[in-house]
Each structure stands twice: as structure tokens, then as C-alpha cells.
Amino acid sequence: xxxxxxxxxxxxxxxxxxxxxxxxxxxxxxxxxxxxxxxxxxxxxxxxxxxxxxxxxxxxxxxxxxxxxxxxxxxxxxxxxxxxxxxxxxxxxxxxxxxxxxxxxxxxxxxxxxxxxxxxxxxxxxxxxxxxxxxxxxxxxxxxxxxxxxxxxxxxxxxxxxxxxxxxxxxxxxxxxxxxxxx
Numbered sequence: 001x002x003x004x005x006x007x008x009x010x011x012x013x014x015x016x017x018x019x020x021x022x023x024x025x026x027x028x029x030x031x032x033x034x035x036x037x038x039x040x041x042x043x044x045x046x047x048x049x050x051x052x053x054x055x056x057x058x059x060x061x062x063x064x065x066x067x068x069x070x071x072x073x074x075x076x077x078x079x080x081x082x083x084x085x086x087x088x089x090x091x092x093x094x095x096x097x098x099x100x101x102x103x104x105x106x107x108x109x110x111x112x113x114x115x116x117x118x119x120x121x122x123x124x125x126x127x128x129x130x131x132x133x134x135x136x137x138x139x140x141x142x143x144x145x146x147x148x149x150x151x152x153x154x155x156x157x158x159x160x161x162x163x164x165x166x167x168x169x170x171x172x173x174x175x176x177x178x179x180x181x182x183x
Contacts, residue, residue: 012044013137013167013174014056016107016114017145017156018130022182023109024156025054026164028137029177031061043179049075052110053082054181058135059104067093067104071117082108086115086123094121105134111183137164137171157182 014027027044030037045056046068055071057064070092074085086108093099099119106117116124116132126132129149133142144163148154154162161178168176 011060011173012058012135013141013164013171014044014058014107014134015138015141015145015160015163015167016054016056016109016126016130016132017149017160017163018109018114018126019149019154019156019159021111022156023054023111023114024160024180024182025056025107025109026160026178026180027056027058027135028164028168028174029179030173030175032173037175040175041177045179045181047181048072048108049080049082049110052080052183054107054109054183056107056134057104058106058138060102063102063104064106067099067102067106067117070099071106071108082110082113082115086117090117090121090123093117093119107132107134109183135174137167137174140170140174141167 017024025045029041031039031042048055071089074089078084108115114126131145141163144166148159168174
């Protein structure tokens, strides 16, 4: 473990897929404590902004929910302006002493934009392929989704489902009980 370098979250997989105007956000349902599975059917994706914004989080469940609540407040404060809300959340997360202790990452998306937000001040948009992933199974899901985007004509939801199934086969912190939200 290197000081100052964020460590991977060993807690879930969340994947965002955009294709042909569709937006799909999927998460697995597993909640673990150490090496014990506590719950198999949790939902780590939610809607905000009157249902127009999708939010998925990886990391500590309580931390993710706390960040979701903060994000919703920012979205309300800035009258649904997603970009402004995530920028302000990222600034608060980086500078607020209590928020800095939260161990989670979030993906937020509306019909036009997607962002990955982290407590290290990262605020990233996806590459041109429209894919984002977080959590311990995120790299597996992202690789699978990229391959499916390049070599199939599957719609966003089917890419997300297939990529998440592959991640569940590889990551012990990810299961195949999916929660999916679409725009």
C-alpha cells in the first residue's frame, strides 16, 4: 500500500454503458464484510433528479448512500445541472474533512453526460466509447463491455448484462444478481 495512492475498492461492480442514445447503469447485488457475503440482492444504482439522472456507487454501503444524499442535494441546489452538481460534489469531497473519510466512488449519468466521481478529487468523463466502471470488478466489466461494443451490435442493456456476468465470473466481490436502471 502506497501512501496517497487510492486503493481499489473490494466491494462491488458498477458499469455504465451508452449506445445508440440509450444509457444503462448496472451493479451487482453483493454486499460483503471482509470475506463474508452479507447480502446478495442489494441495489447500488438509484435515480435522482426526478428520475432523469442515474447514480451508481461502489465502496462502503453507508459511505455510498451518504454520497448519494449529498449528490441529490447538489443536484437540487443547482436545479438539475448535472455538471455543476458533480463539480461541486467533487470539490466538497476533496476539501471537507468528514467527506474525505468516505470510501466510495460514484458514477452519475443523464441522457447527455456521464461522470466518475471519487474522493481524491477525480472527476472523469468516459472515453469516446461511453463506458465507465468502478469497484473491484470494474476492470473486468469494462474490458468485457469494450469488447462487446467493438464486436457486436448489442444494445446498451445487453452489453451491460453480459459484461457484468463476465465480471461476476472473475471477481469474488461481484455476483450475478443485477440491479439495472436505464434512460
